[in-house]
Amino acid sequence: MAEPKQERATRTRALILRAAAEVFDESGYSGASISKIMNRAGVTQGGMYFHFKSKKRLALAVMSSQQTFIDFPSEGAGLQRVIDLTFHLAHELQTNPLIRASIRLAVEQGEFGVRDDTAYQDWVALVETYLLEARQRGELLPEVDEHDFAVVLVSAFTGSQLFSSVASARADLPSRIVLLWRYLLPGLTPPRTRASLRVEPADRTPAT
Template identity: 30%
Template sequence: MDQVRQEKARRTRGRLLEAGAELFDRSGYAGATLGEIAAAAGVTKGALYFHFTSKEELAGAVFAQAERSLRAACGSRRTATSPLQALIDAGHWLADALGSDPLIRAAFRLGREGDWQCTGGSGPGSGAGPASDSGAGPGSGPAPGSGPGSTDPHGFHGFHGFHGVWAGITGDLLAAARRAGELRGRPDAPGPGPDTLVVTAACGLEVVLADGCPPEERARRVGALWDWLLPCLVPPGAVGGYRTGPPALGPA
């Protein structure tokens, strides 16, 4: 019986995360209410409060789940190929996720909105006082995404929220590519110019791909970005060793 209850609770929590992501993506943090989220998940408001004590806690859980998905996707690609190819493939994964996964879209929107974020921290999180159902102010829960990688170890201080998470992952993969000798220049002498260019371009994918374009167009845009970037990053003659299209279109 305990296992049955645990499985039911797990499914309910999953539905709440999905419904919360859909509403946060559609209406923003302030516009989404707990009543609407509970109704969309097919549960009572009391059941919602059993899993999440506030709207901020639910938003933090959405953000954290999206971060776990992004890190898992990038990690699996990094172990299967070179760091630079993994970065290219991660961009294609993100393009697909922006079209199909409301958790990823919601995390980007939550990261852009400042009414629930901690202005003094490295990621979205706690403010002063509990959040109301109407989203009138920031809450007091722990900062989602405040673990390793949510800080800014590469010095890209202009990126915050989920863009900051993605920028950190991009910087990590670039640093690994440099250590592996994939990039121009000495492995121990990173240049801020190329890194800043790549991270800025990668973070801009969320804006460029947010217009509802079809999957084929998303893949084309990501591939076109890397067709331009690769000759600036890798030694002469090495461009042909990388695939700029999505993994399904060619060998890794």
């Protein structure tokens, strides 16, 4: 039975986005080309132009799809969930070319004439949701503004991953995130909550 048209279009779009992210990750924006991406995705010129009219639009779409490239850990709650998110994202940046490309494009967007903070705002919104949960659990200091702190955290994480990427190709990113939390937690949470938090990467040793 033939695949319904709408479904096929959605699948093709996702294929193209993945291929584009891989090519941008390998070659950067200026080194990537529409034809390279078409070949990687295995789509025709018609299929490509139906979804994306230019390399710039492709880059914008990859840039704005950051959260769709990741599986989020479902366990944890409140502040622990925010901390786990930062370590999870650090691990994804080390191992997942799609999220790496997406974040790289967001950082280097000036180079292709774009100024769009959607990617940053999406992370701020996600962190803010987790922080509102932390607030309800009584984990935040009274003077903390959830939105403001989310902006500070997303900024600090962005700079940390950038510095780490030039210093060590992100090998030292987890230890930089440990440091970040060491200096952010005292202004965020009371000492008794702080003592109960796990500020380290989740154990990824596969069960034997």
